[in-house]
Amino acid sequence: MNDPIYLDHAATTRVADDVTQTMLRALGPGFGNPSSRHPLGTDAAASIEEARRKVAAALGTRSEGVLFTSGGTEANNLAVIGMAQSLRLAKPGSPSGHILIGPTEHPSVRASAASLTEEGFEVEVMELESGDPRGSLNIQRAAEQMREDTVLVSLMLVNNEYGTLYDISRLARAMGARAPKAHLHVDAVQALGKIEIDPAALVGGGISSSFALSAHKIHGPKGVGALVLSNACLDAGRMPRPMIYGGGQQGDVRPGTENVPGILGFGTAIAMATSDPGATTAKLVAVRKALEAALSEHVPSARVLIPWRDDAASTAAPQVVSVLVPGAPSEVWLHHLEAVGVYASAGSACQAKKQDLSPALLALGLTSDEARRVLRFSLCPSTTSGDCYEAARRMRPVADTLAHLTSAPSEA
Numbered sequence: 001m002n003d004p005i006y007l008d009h010a011a012t013t014r015v016a017d018d019v020t021q022t023m024l025r026a027l028g029p030g031f032g033n034p035s036s037r038h039p040l041g042t043d044a045a046a047s048i049e050e051a052r053r054k055v056a057a058a059l060g061t062r063s064e065g066v067l068f069t070s071g072g073t074e075a076n077n078l079a080v081i082g083m084a085q086s087l088r089l090a091k092p093g094s095p096s097g098h099i100l101i102g103p104t105e106h107p108s109v110r111a112s113a114a115s116l117t118e119e120g121f122e123v124e125v126m127e128l129e130s131g132d133p134r135g136s137l138n139i140q141r142a143a144e145q146m147r148e149d150t151v152l153v154s155l156m157l158v159n160n161e162y163g164t165l166y167d168i169s170r171l172a173r174a175m176g177a178r179a180p181k182a183h184l185h186v187d188a189v190q191a192l193g194k195i196e197i198d199p200a201a202l203v204g205g206g207i208s209s210s211f212a213l214s215a216h217k218i219h220g221p222k223g224v225g226a227l228v229l230s231n232a233c234l235d236a237g238r239m240p241r242p243m244i245y246g247g248g249q250q251g252d253v254r255p256g257t258e259n260v261p262g263i264l265g266f267g268t269a270i271a272m273a274t275s276d277p278g279a280t281t282a283k284l285v286a287v288r289k290a291l292e293a294a295l296s297e298h299v300p301s302a303r304v305l306i307p308w309r310d311d312a313a314s315t316a317a318p319q320v321v322s323v324l325v326p327g328a329p330s331e332v333w334l335h336h337l338e339a340v341g342v343y344a345s346a347g348s349a350c351q352a353k354k355q356d357l358s359p360a361l362l363a364l365g366l367t368s369d370e371a372r373r374v375l376r377f378s379l380c381p382s383t384t385s386g387d388c389y390e391a392a393r394r395m396r397p398v399a400d401t402l403a404h405l406t407s408a409p410s411e412a
Contacts, residue, residue, distance in 0.1 A: 002340055002341035002394065003341060004341045004342075004343055005341060005342050005343065005387050005390060005391045005394075006343045007291075007342065007343060007344050007377040007378060007379065007383070007387070007388075007391060008343050008344055008345050008376075008377075008378055009217075009319065009378045009379060009380040009383070010160055010190060010217070010319065010320055010345070010376065010378030011345055011378070012216045012217065012222065013216060013217060013218065013219045013220075013380055014219060015216075015219060015220065015221055015265070016219040016220075016268075016269060016272060018268055018272065019219060019220055019221065019265045019268045019269045019272075020265075022264050022265050022267075022268040023221060023261040023262070023264060023265040024261075025264075026044070026047065026260045026261040026264045026265075027261050030043060030044060030047065030260070031044075031260075032044040032260075033257060034047075034048055034249075034257075034258055034260060035249065035257065044260050047260065047264055048068075048258055048260060048263050048264070049063070050267065051263045051264050051266060051267025051268075052066045052068070052263075052267075054267040054268075054270055054271045055213070055226050055228065055266070055267065055270055056228070057271075058192075058197070058270045058271070058273075058274040059197055059198070059199055059211060059228050060198055060199065060200060061199060061228055061229070061230055061231055062231055062234060064234065065228055065229035065230065065231070065233065065234050066226050066227075066228050066229075067226060067227045067228075067229070067240075067250055067253055067254045068224065068225070068226050068250065068254065068258060068259070068263050068266075069224070069225045069226060069227055069254060070223055070224065070225065070259075071214050071215075071216070071222070071223060071224065071225040072106075072108070072187070072189040072212050072213065072214035072217075072225045073106075073108040073225075074108075074225065075212035075213065075214070075225050075226060075227040076106060076108040076109050076112060076154075076185075076187055076212045077108055077112045077243065078227050078240050078243055078253075078254065079154070079185040079210045079212060079227055079240060080099075080101075080109055080112035080113055080116070080152065080154055080185060081112050081115065081116060081240075081241075081243060082240025082241045082242065082243055082253075083151075083152055083183050083185065083210065083238070083240045083241075084096075084097065084099060084116055084121060084151055084152045085116075085119070085240075085241040086238065086239060086240055086241045087151040087152065087182075087183060087238070088119075088151070089149055089151065095120055095122070095149070096116075096119055096120035096121045096151075097121055097122070097149050097150070097151035097152070098121070098122050098124065098147050098149045098150040098151065099113055099116060099121050099122065099123045099124070099150070099151065099152045099153075099154070100123075100124050100125075100126055100142065100145055100146065100150060100152070100153045100154070101113050101123065101124075101125055101126065101153075101154045101155070102125075102126055102137065102154065102155040102156055102166070103125050103126055103127055103128055103137075103359075103360075103363045104128075104135070104156070104159050104161070104164075104359065104360035104363050104364075105154065105155070105156055105187065106156060106160060106187055106189070108187075109154050109156070109185075109187060110359075113154070121151075124145055126138070126141070126142045126145060126155070127141050127142070128363055128364070128365075131365075133305075133306070133364075133365075134164060134306050134315050134316065135159065135162065135164040135306065135363070135364045136164065136166070136167065136315060137155065137166050137167065137171065139167065139170045139171060139174055142171060142174060143174035143177070143178050146174065146175065146178035146179040146182070147178075147179065148179070150178075150179040150182045151181075151182055151183065152182060152183050152184075152185065153171070153175060153179070153182055153183070153184050153185070154184075154185040154186075154187070155168065155171055155184075155185075155186060155187075156186070156187040156188075156189075156190070157186050157187065157188045157190070157191040157197070157202075157211075158188075158190040158191040158194070158195070158317040158320070159190070159320070159360060160189070160190045160320070160360075161320070161322060161358060161360045161361060161374075161376060162305050162306055162320060162322040162360070162361070162364065162374075162376070163190075163306060163316050163317045163318075163319065163320030163321070163322065164306065164315065164316060164317075165191075165195070165314065165315055165316050165317050167314075168184075168186055168202045168203065169201075169202055169203070169204075171184070172184055172202065172203040172204055172207045172209070173204070175207055176204070176206055176207060180206065180207070182207075182208075183207075183208045183209065183210070183233070183238065184203060184207050184208065184209040184210075185209070185210050185211075185212070186202070186203075186209060186210070186211045186212070187211075187212045188211045188212060188213060189212055189213060189214045189217055189225075190217065190317065190319075190320070191317060192213050192214070192217060192218055192270070192273065192274075193217070193218035193219075193270070193273030193274060193277075193280065194280065194281065194284060194317055194318070194319045195277065195281055195317055196274075196277035196278070196281075197211065199211060199228075199230045199231075200230075200231070203230060203232070204232075205231070205232055206232065207232060208230065208232050208233040208236050208238055209229075209230040209232065209233060210227055210228060210229050210230065210233060210240075211227070211228045211230075212225065212226075212227055212228075213225050213226045213227075213228060213270075215262065215265065215266035215269055215270070218269050218270060218272075218273040219269050219272070219273065219380075220262075220265050220266045220268070220269030220270070221261070221262045221265045221266070221269075223259065223262055224259055224262030224263055224265070224266045225266070226266070227240070227254075239251070239253055240253060242254065242255065244256065280381050281318060283381050284318035284319050284379055284380075284381065285308065285318045286385070287318075287379050287383050287384065287385055287387075287388060288308050288318045288319070288321060288379060289308060290385035290388045290389065291321055291377060291379070291388035291391075291392070292304055292307060292308060292321065294388050294389040294391070294392035294393070295323065295392050295395070297392065298392040298393050298395060298396045299325075299392060299395045299396060299399045301325075301326040301399060301403060302323045302324065302325050302326065302395075302399065303323065303324045304321060304322070304323055304324075305322045305323065305324060305364070305374065306322070318379070319378055319379045319380065320376065320377075320378050320379075321376070321377045321378070321379070322374055322375070322376045322377075323374065323375045323376075323377065324366075324370055324373055324374055325373050325374070325375055325399070325402075326373070326399060326402070326403045327373075327399075327402040327403040327404060327405040328373070328402040328405035329372040329373055330346035330372060330373055330374055330375050331346060332402060332405065333346075333373075333375055333398065333402060334346060334375070336398045336401065336402065337375075337394070337395065337398060340394040340395075340397075340398065341394065342391045342394050342395065344375050344376060344377050344378075345375070345376045345378075346374065346375060346376065357371045357372065358371055358374075361374055377391075
């Protein structure tokens with residue numbers, strides 16, 4: 001059996017050793033409940049606040065704007081549902097406001113927005129640029145969709161299935177002109193630790209905004225994330241409406257006894273992941289180029305959906321490489337790749353157990369047949385060029401075996 005090559009870091013990452021040690025201290029000698037008044041409790045509470053400051057420092061925001069959650073999915077729900085309810089224009093049963101979401105959003109954003117239609121909100125989907133193979137957002141059309149009653153706009157920073165880097169700055173400027181009172185939510189889960197995230201630079205000081213983060217994408221633990229409210233959001237006195245009640249923790253916005261080991265691990269992970277964003281991005285670009293070159297050499301029948309360009313820094317994130325493979329559907333490819341020790345995925349891990357076609361891939365302009373044949377390889381700073389070349393070499397016999405098959409679904 002070949003040593004496994006893990007190229008699925010957009011799904012999750014191995015917990016870093018320093019993160020593990022931080023969590024072990026919280027699980028052992030630092031086991032106190034942060035709501036307790038004795039030293040074990042007050043020490044735990046102080047440790048949480050230190051982690052909160054680390055998350056805030058990573059984004060250049062104030063620590064009071066950091067709300068710890070159970071992960072990116074909850075952070076997106078809290079932002080979309082909680083902020084929309086907080087900014088509701090009318091009482092339940094009357095028109096409540098207008099919401100715009102991106103065309104390739106994570107299911108946690110799409111489902112959250114859909115649930116709000118039952119409360120009188122109108123939800124509209126923005127569009128990609130027609131004919132643009134890199135999948136950029138049609139900002140002009142998005143501006144036209146904005147209205148006086150728009151209360152929330154939500155767009156991911158990095159697409160989790162093919163790595164497009166969306167132009168948040170242009171969208172924010174359009175909001176400033178067309179919907180200045182609306183709140184901008186950014187799902188930054190796949191961007192954190194891969195590119196620099198600076199809300200002040202991305203959004204500017206005039207638009208209220210929030211950012212969803214997840215620890216397990218940056219070598220932290222699963223089950224913990226954060227919703228980070230921008231300074232402009234805090235200055236406007238905005239807070240999302242709570243989705244759970246009781247306990248009083250985190251200002252009653254996200255109550256419940258805190259996950260101390262997870263939060264402390266997140267603090268350590270985010271400090272490590274954001275210590276030198278320029279160097280991290282450069283390393284990922286180099287490894288991505290190696291992977292694309294290796295695929296071209298060993299699997300020439302495969303096509304990278306969004307090939308890297310040296311001028312691509314403004315349109316793509318380097319860590320996600322999605323590939324249209326020949327013949328068989330992606331699930332068949334994945335089983336064969338597992339047999340040779342290459343671990344990848346077929347699009348979003350959050351939808352891996354569902355048989356539906358990816359809305360994000362279809363929005364990119366792929367046919368149904370093509371959407372069934374996309375593999376996602378995702379990198380981290382510890383991935384090497386050697387890993388990429390060896391993975392592509394192992395793919396060659398798989399391609400030879402599967403090229404003659406079809407991905408079309410069988411008909412009864």
